[in-house]
Amino acid sequence: MADGIVHIDGAFVPADEARISIFDLGFLRGDAVYDTVSVWKGMFFRLDDHIERFMRSCAGMRLACPHEPEAIKRILASCVSRAGLEDSYVQMIVTRGRFNTVGKRDVRRCENKFIGLALPYIWIISPEKQTEGIDLAIVENRRTPTESIDPTVKNFNWMDLQRGLFQALDRDADHAVLLTTGGVVAEGPGFNLFWIKRGRLMTPKGNVLEGITRRTVADIATEMGIAVEFGDFPADALRGADEAFLSSTAGGIMPVTRIDGKPLGNGAPGILTGRIREAYWSKREAGWLGTPVASLLGRQAAA
Numbered sequence: 426m427a428d429g430i431v432h433i434d435g436a437f438v439p440a441d442e443a444r445i446s447i448f449d450l451g452f453l454r455g456d457a458v459y460d461t462v463s464v465w466k467g468m469f470f471r472l473d474d475h476i477e478r479f480m481r482s483c484a485g486m487r488l489a490c491p492h493e494p495e496a497i498k499r500i501l502a503s504c505v506s507r508a509g510l511e512d513s514y515v516q517m518i519v520t521r522g523r524f525n526t527v528g529k530r531d532v533r534r535c536e537n538k539f540i541g542l543a544l545p546y547i548w549i550i551s552p553e554k555q556t557e558g559i560d561l562a563i564v565e566n567r568r569t570p571t572e573s574i575d576p577t578v579k580n581f582n583w584m585d586l587q588r589g590l591f592q593a594l595d596r597d598a599d600h601a602v603l604l605t606t607g608g609v610v611a612e613g614p615g616f617n618l619f620w621i622k623r624g625r626l627m628t629p630k631g632n633v634l635e636g637i638t639r640r641t642v643a644d645i646a647t648e649m650g651i652a653v654e655f656g657d658f659p660a661d662a663l664r665g666a667d668e669a670f671l672s673s674t675a676g677g678i679m680p681v682t683r684i685d686g687k688p689l690g691n692g693a694p695g696i697l698t699g700r701i702r703e704a705y706w707s708k709r710e711a712g713w714l715g716t717p718v719a720s721l722l723g724r725q726a727a728a
């Protein structure tokens with residue numbers, strides 16, 4: 426089962442066989458929240474932090490997760506174990522479910538649905554491309570305003586990010602960065618952004634998903650004695666940086682070497698970026714903030 430396992434409607438099924446109703450409002454309205462956690466060499470990374478964020482996302486969209494955190498952990502571990510994966514991209518999702526009232530669209534009365542899944546680890550940027558560095562485009566499409574959809578709630582309303590990705594690819598870039606409607610740097614499709622100027626690390630303070638990898642970067646930087654500044658920055662702050670990188674559960678710390686078609690800094694992956702990236706992976710491999718998948722597999726999970 427190397428292609429992954431999905432837990433849906435209470436059963437574990439091969440990834441290709443998982444189905445939801447087209448009447449689920451998760452599909453029809455994008456009314457769903459999710460979280461993605463990774464497993465590397467048999468260990469979940471910051472699993473409690475991901476589950477805590479997931480529960481906050483559910484509450485933020487008035488979705489009731491049908492499982493408690495401990496049960497979610499067992500289900501996810503069971504997906505990974507049944508899929509036979511050492512390195513995995515693991516997701517938990519709650520969708521609104523279907524309307525079950527006649528003559529009234531009572532979103533409060535839908536039966537919310539949980540889905541868990543484990544797939545082979547996904548890199549949003551391949552390791553080969555990471556060695557060379559990423560070409561980013563600061564795109565025209567703006568991030569959906571925070572007042573409309575709270576970006577700290579991890580949700581599937583991705584049309585702003587998708588449109589941005591089209592615009593970046595049409596400009597032959599690898600990925601997109603979106604600004605807010607007010608013109609400050611926000612984030613990209615599936616990642617937070619960091620850059621370095623004269624030894625200081627900068628990242629947008631708001632209008633973004635509070636990434637778990639972003640938090641991890643801040644922890645590592647603090648340990649290394651690198652100052653981190655969370656702020657509202659214009660696009661030119663990023664364009665004028667010495668180094669930059671993306672952070673995401675799906676790929677870790679990924680160096681940027683070009684922005685809007687021009688080399689960033691000296692055009693090679695940055696030295697501080699490399700040190701942070703190296704620390705991220707070596708600390709993870711040493712078990713830092715890790716939970717072994719096997720430790721969650723009680724008799725219940727294996728059943």
Ligand code: PLP
Binds near residue numbers: 612614638674675
């Ligand atoms: N920003 C957005 C919009 C995302 O979708 C993601 C992850 O999917 C991130 C940032 C990075 O968050 P994390 O480090 O928790 O994976």
